[in-house]
Amino acid sequence: MEFCLIALKTAASEADIVAVIQKALDDERVYHFGRLLEAPAVAKLAESQEFSAYWNLLQLFSFGTLSEYRAAGAQLPELSEQQIEKLKHLTLVSLASHFKILEYDLLLKELDCQSEQQMEDLVIEATYRKLLSGKLDQQRRLIEVDYVIGRDVRRExxxxxxxxxxxxxxxxxxxxxxxxxxxxxxxxxxxxxxxxxxxxxxxxxxxxxxxxxxxxxxxxxxxxxxxxxxxxxxxxxxxxxxxxxxx
The missing domain is CATH 1.20.5 (Single alpha-helices involved in coiled-coils or other helix-helix interfaces)
Structure with missing residues (x-):
């Protein structure tokens, strides 16, 4: 996140600010966006007719889920495959924060996975990135959550x-x-x-x-x-x- 904040200081236009946001969303190390969201230059994007969608997209990655992105449709910019995977990780974090037992049916739906193998690989990748930890029980088709990181928090x-x-x-x-x-x-x-x-x-x-x-x-x-x-x-x-x- 530090490199984004540094780059933000040299941003000369709204397009440059959007480029910084895109870098943060692409970076596999960044899963918290609160500091970027609170930066005055980024906050001004909310009033931009051309780039306000990127402000809303950053809000989504800070607090939202994949299903919210699907529901927004054309109101938000199209995501790359890497960004979609990150949003799935963040969605998994939100689910694990609310439920200590995650059933396969819920995960398949909320993570938009086509198979259980794809969903399990996503969970394993999130575990590898230390976003959460737990026990994957294939026989009972559920995941028992032991630990999960926190997400950004809205002021309200x-x-x-x-x-x-x-x-x-x-x-x-x-x-x-x-x-x-x-x-x-x-x-x-x-x-x-x-x-x-x-x-x-x-x-x-x-x-x-x-x-x-x-x-x-x-x-x-x-x-x-x-x-x-x-x-x-x-x-x-x-x-x-x-x-x-x-x-």
Missing amino acids: DLQKIFNSLNYWSLVCEDVLADISKDIELANSSVLTKRKEEREFASALQEVRASQFASSKARKSGGESVFESQYASSEYQREDIRTRGRAP
Whole structure:
């Protein structure tokens, strides 16, 4: 695009400006035309009786599709085969921007392809040019879009884009707030569980210490080695009676 803008500075007539536009449309590296479209010299073509069609053509390549070109008929200049192929690529980009699943029937119609092989070759070429990426599924006759470049944006569409981004930002804030609440709840649950574990360990330690002290006291009082917390009460009473009858 830079070479077009440089050439535009030396354009001495409307015909020269049209020549710059044609170079941009022919160049296989150029798929965005916003900067050229906004150039004052190019914008003046919209008022030209002789060359306004080229202004409209540049608008089409910036925002439009092949079907729009077909519908315009003789109102727009005739395109070369190279320009038609580029417009098909741009049409594919627009479709991929709106649909993540592109069915063959839709592509055959919108890209004006005579066969599935021709359409697939067009998609492969667009992928090679890094205009989009995806999975071509011949069995199901569809393309699953993973990535697609953006096209030029009309000024009147900027507000819509802003509103969409603002809505997306609000949704993200709500999601982050919910995630934060879930994290706080999870942390609280972990702290409560750890506290319960500490209290249980402390209580268990006290019970063990009490059992040990009780067992030690009974042994020091001459009780039978079998007399413990595990001996039944009947056995303990019988043991006491037996020791009481001893001489």
